Amino acid sequence: MMQAAVKLKIDNVSKVFGKNGNQVVALDNTSFEVKEGEFVTILGPSGCGKSTILRIIAGLTDTSSGKALLDGKEITSSGADRGMVFQSYTLFPWLTVQENIEFGLELKGMVKNERSQIALHYLDLIGLKGFENHYPQNLSGGMKQRVAIARALANDPEILLMDEPFGALDAQTRSIMQEILLNAWQESKKTILFVTHDVEEAIFLGDTVYVMTARPGRLKKRISVPLGRPRTFEMKNSPRFLEIKQDLLALIREESIKTINM
Amino acid sequence: MPRFSSYFTPKVDIEKNVYISLGILVFVIFLLIWSLLSYTEIIASTFLPTPHVVLLTAFRMLVDGDLFNHIGYSVWRVVAGFLIASLIAVPLGILMGTLKVFEGFFEPFIGFIRYMPASAFIPLFILWIGLGEGEKIAVIFFGTFFQQTLMVMDVTKNVSNDLIDVAYTLGATRRNVFKKVILPASLPGIVDTLRITFGWAWTYLIVAEIVGSTVGLGYMIMQANRFLNTEKIFVGIIVIGLLGMISDVIFKLIYRKLFPWLHEGGSIKSDASSC
Numbered sequence: 001m002m003q004a005a006v007k008l009k010i011d012n013v014s015k016v017f018g019k020n021g022n023q024v025v026a027l028d029n030t031s032f033e034v035k036e037g038e039f040v041t042i043l044g045p046s047g048c049g050k051s052t053i054l055r056i057i058a059g060l061t062d063t064s065s066g067k068a069l070l071d072g073k074e075i076t077s078s079g080a081d082r083g084m085v086f087q088s089y090t091l092f093p094w095l096t097v098q099e100n101i102e103f104g105l106e107l108k109g110m111v112k113n114e115r116s117q118i119a120l121h122y123l124d125l126i127g128l129k130g131f132e133n134h135y136p137q138n139l140s141g142g143m144k145q146r147v148a149i150a151r152a153l154a155n156d157p158e159i160l161l162m163d164e165p166f167g168a169l170d171a172q173t174r175s176i177m178q179e180i181l182l183n184a185w186q187e188s189k190k191t192i193l194f195v196t197h198d199v200e201e202a203i204f205l206g207d208t209v210y211v212m213t214a215r216p217g218r219l220k221k222r223i224s225v226p227l228g229r230p231r232t233f234e235m236k237n238s239p240r241f242l243e244i245k246q247d248l249l250a251l252i253r254e255e256s257i258k259t260i261n262m
Numbered sequence: 263m264p265r266f267s268s269y270f271t272p273k274v275d276i277e278k279n280v281y282i283s284l285g286i287l288v289f290v291i292f293l294l295i296w297s298l299l300s301y302t303e304i305i306a307s308t309f310l311p312t313p314h315v316v317l318l319t320a321f322r323m324l325v326d327g328d329l330f331n332h333i334g335y336s337v338w339r340v341v342a343g344f345l346i347a348s349l350i351a352v353p354l355g356i357l358m359g360t361l362k363v364f365e366g367f368f369e370p371f372i373g374f375i376r377y378m379p380a381s382a383f384i385p386l387f388i389l390w391i392g393l394g395e396g397e398k399i400a401v402i403f404f405g406t407f408f409q410q411t412l413m414v415m416d417v418t419k420n421v422s423n424d425l426i427d428v429a430y431t432l433g434a435t436r437r438n439v440f441k442k443v444i445l446p447a448s449l450p451g452i453v454d455t456l457r458i459t460f461g462w463a464w465t466y467l468i469v470a471e472i473v474g475s476t477v478g479l480g481y482m483i484m485q486a487n488r489f490l491n492t493e494k495i496f497v498g499i500i501v502i503g504l505l506g507m508i509s510d511v512i513f514k515l516i517y518r519k520l521f522p523w524l525h526e527g528g529s530i531k532s533d534a535s536s537c
């Protein structure tokens with residue numbers, strides 16, 4: 001098998017928030033890589049700087065030192081080549097589902113016909129065919145996040161950044177959303193960097209799981225998930241899965257205790 | 263059949279016809295108390311005319327065209343002053359809510375002026391502009407403009423940062439963010455601000471018309487007072503109330519038409535603020 005190229009490189013990135021006397025070190029010399037087409041999950045306790053990393057890659061926040069590189073080019077500002085799905089619901093409430101998905105395409109100057117075709121394709125992919133004319137207000141949380149994923153994918157980014165997109169959903173919905181996401185990923189072959197504090201989610205989705213330390217965030221461990229593709233929910237009960245889960249739970253517990261005592 | 267106790271559970275919706283009946287009931291009670299106090303002459307008619315006398319007076323004034331003349335002038339003044347204020351306040355408020363340089367420049371000064379009562383400026387305006395229409399409109403402008411600007415600024419500031427960030431990650435430029443996110447996101451709040459401040463504009467109108475005016479509802483009320491035509495005062499006040507209600511309904515219709523995405527399944531929030 002050919003070695004996949006490095007898509008994203010985080011090179012010694014640190015981030016300090018606040019002014020002297022009141023500083024918070026969110027990230028401390030963090031380095032890691034994401035390969036082309038890879039699904040990487042980042043697992044870390046609350047407040048360890050997971051969102052900060054994604055925001056730096058998206059170009060929404062700058063680093064204090066170090067740099068993030070996409071395809072070898074240093075990231076200096078936001079752009080359509082890095083799509084992001086947020087934990088909070090970020091559909092534009094005044095646009096219909098379809099208009100939301102077409103938002104980025106319209107900015108690119110794509111004609112209506114072409115936009116519409118792409119939007120409907122992704123709507124189908126996430127299982128929301130027939131909802132194109134609904135307003136976000138009338139959708140459930142899970143549906144909103146699916147549309148947000150479709151919107152990001154429709155824009156055809158180089159990498160998709162996902163910041164605990166299922167964090168606000170109940171366990172059942174969450175589990176189904178994971179499968180829908182994997183399905184969409186298989187089809188689109190995107191590189192995905194997915195942040196979560198849910199151990200099971202990190203293993204089930206990822207090719208690689210990075211575990212972060214409590215604040216200041218640093219990488220603590222890298223794990224390659226030895227599960228085949230496509231993943232099915234039954235795998236969550238396989239001995240291998242449970243073994244990794246046990247290890248990661250112990251690791252993350254250690255860090256969470258530090259957070260609580262901080 | 264809904265349980266009676268549900269009517270007294272906080273924030274629980276009640277049936278539409280019960281809601282409407284309650285609104286009508288208040289008017290009926292009001293009318294009953296008024297009738298009771300006036301027809302029995304518990305309060306003398308010089309102070310509290312009877313409902314039918316007020317109605318007859320209104321009818322007479324309508325027929326001889328007097329009332330329409332006053333209403334016409336008042337409406338034109340309010341609308342003119344309010345429109346001029348809004349045309350400047352809305353863009354300025356949006357800029358202040360979006361760009362910190364604008365906020366830093368204008369906010370302290372507007373915050374300073376807005377506590378000065380518009381009525382206190384009437385002598386100045388008379389001195390500067392004279393007693394014409396310009397002076398009345400200036401009072402209304404002065405009374406509404408500064409509040410409007412600050413309220414629009416607040417609405418714009420409250421646009422969710424996540425919405426702005428997600429637009430950037432979809433390839434938006436700063437200009438795009440302004441046009442395609444901040445503007446549409448703050449529009450409902452702006453229309454609401456206009457609806458609320460339009461009510462305030464009426465208050466300033468009456469103040470402006472009470473001083474040095476020869477026509478208008480405020481003048482009419484003032485004249486009636488001078489000749490102890492209490493029923494005319496009542497006609498004036500009720501007409502102002504009706505006009506306010508009509509404008510409120512118009513604003514709510516605009517809101518409904520303009521923002522279908524807000525009330526499919528939800529209801530329009532009513533204004534909590536009043537003056």
Ligand SMILES: Nc1ncnc2c1ncn2[C@@H]1O[C@H](COP(=O)(O)OP(=O)(O)OP(=O)(O)O)[C@@H](O)[C@H]1O
Nearest residue numbers: 017018024026045046047048049050051052053215
């Ligand atoms: N704009 C900011 N200003 C100051 N401090 C910040 C800012 N953003 C984040 N922080 C701090 O940096 C640390 C890391 O924040 P971040 O949001 O990246 O954590 P997280 O891992 O995403 O947490 P969570 O699991 O709660 O989402 C936190 O302690 C947070 O308080």
Ligand SMILES: [Mg+2]
Nearest residue numbers: 050051052163
């Ligand atoms: Mg976070």
